[in-house]
Amino acid sequence: MSVENLKILVCDDSLFVRKKITNVLKNCGVTELYEAADGEQAVEMYNKYSPDLVLMDIVMPRMSGVEALKLILADDPKAKVVMASSVGTQENLKEAINAGAFDFLQKPISDTQLETLVRKVGK
Amino acid sequence: MFTQLFGNYLLNRGLVTSSQLSAALSAAKQTRAKLGVLAINAGYMNAAQVDEVHNEQQRIDKRFGDIAVDKGYLSPGQVEELLTKQGHAHLQLGQALVDNGAMTNSSFAEALSSYKSENSLTDVDFDDKTGNKVDELIGKLYSFADAENSSVYTEYVSLLFKNLIRFIGDDFTPLAPEKIPSARVSFCAKQDLKGLGFSCSTMMDTSEQAFIAFASRFAGEQFTDADEMTEAANLEFxxxxxxxxxxxLSNDEGQEITLLPPTCEKDTVVGGPVYRISVVYPFGTAAFYITV
Structure with missing residues (x-):
């Protein structure tokens, strides 16, 4: 699958972060982008759109990223969910990977990191 | 970071005003420290000798270094050595202050010498890339001696300054910490930190104008209103x-803390006591608060 055909869901409670990430993804050629502002919305949107990749913040109101990750994987064990957090502690990393995260990115996420990620998923 | 701490010293001693310092910090990046300032800093020349060479330059078309060598104040080797130090930020700040007329060569020489001596600093320390000396200076200025977890607060402030340099810009002056019973905030980005050994609220409060300017610098784009996007940018910072x-904290102390989602607070009073650490940027002051 090429990068242009990827469907990506960006989940972060920060409008600023969502805009920044979606801008970079658009520049990479991704056209089908969805946004969610908390874990609950992310689960709903995942079920509705079945994206090829989810970029998920951890600290969010209502439902955390890790809880949302677990719910998404319960329905779709092959889901590719990349956790992104400013709190890149060993504990958070372990928790995310143990819960089945595809990868973990420490914020601030650089444009290059995002580009590398979508190319990897788009292969 | 030496530049910001030296700026704090100049301000605390009443040697410059806040507006003079802000103007000099803005100009410093475009300023190359001249040989006179560098020679004073190195202890090779005194302010009177530098002024004498400057006066000589008004009469004859020769470079500062050549005149200083002719007069026997500097050797050619010393001129070469000084030229390699033109990019030192605290000297660029000094040069900008002298250029703006906020200080004279003599008052700058005296201030720099006192600062070095009071903090046991040598030129080698200014070149130190490990950051140990900077941490030591921050620890001295921001000791939070009356707090139970004083080192935790000091480390918080030390990292804050590094992150301000990294994400917002290095043209700020940090002010001394204050402990106040409560804080009235106007445009505030707030986040609570919860842990077993340490929990607190952290806030950044600014004027509306500074809120927009801070967000613009962080985002790398020009915002004009204090809207949802500027709020989101400052909360993300x-x-x-x-x-x-x-x-x-997790890596160094083995302490795990959880961050709660940040929120924006406007025109409200935050209960204390709280520590306030203000940093002055050319666009305004950002006051950072940590609850005790």
Whole structure:
């Protein structure tokens, strides 16, 4: 699958972060982008759109990223969910990977990191 | 970071005003420290000798270094050595202050010498890339001696300054910490940190204008209104800074803390007591608060 055909869901409670990430993804050629502002919305949107990749913040109101990750994987064990957090502690990393995260990115996420990620998923 | 701490020293001693310092910090990046300032800093020449060479330059078309060598104040080797130090930020600040007329060569020489001597600093320390000396200076200025977890607060402030340099810009002056019973905030990005050994609220408060300017610098784009996007940008700065702090605390102290989602507070009073650490940027002051 090429990068242009990827469907990506960006989940972060920060409008600023969502805009920044979606801008970079658009520049990479991704056209089908969805946004969610908390874990609950992310689960709903995942079920509705079945994206090829989810970029998920951890600290969010209502439902955390890790809880949302677990719910998404319960329905779709092959889901590719990349956790992104400013709190890149060993504990958070372990928790995310143990819960089945595809990868973990420490914020601030650089444009290059995002580009590398979508190319990897788009292969 | 030496530049910001030296700026704090100049301000505290009443040697410059806040507006003179802000103007000089803005100009410093475009300023190359001249040989006179560098020679004073190195202790090779005194202010009177530098002024004498400057006066000589008004009469004859020769470079500062050549005249200083002719007069026997500097050797050619010393001129070469000084030229390699033109990029030192605290000297660029000094040069900008002299150029703006906020200080004379003599008052700058005296201030720099006192600063070095009071803090046992040598030129080698200014070149130190490990950051140990900077941490030591921050620890002295921001000791929070009356707090139970004083080192935790000091480390928080030390990382804050590094993150301000990294994400907002290095043209700020940090002010001395204050402990106040409560804080009235106007445009505030707030985030709570919860842990077993340490919990607190952290805030950044600014005027509306500074709120927009801070967000613009962080985002790398020009915002004009205090709207949802500027709020989100400033909240993300707090989230990023606190996240990096949590990582350090986990790696260095083995303490795990959880960050709660950041929120924006406007025109409200935050109960205390709280520590206030203000940083002055050319666009305004950002006051950072940590609850005790």
């Amino acid at each position: 707090m989230n990023l800074h606190n996240g990096l702090y949590a990582v350090n």
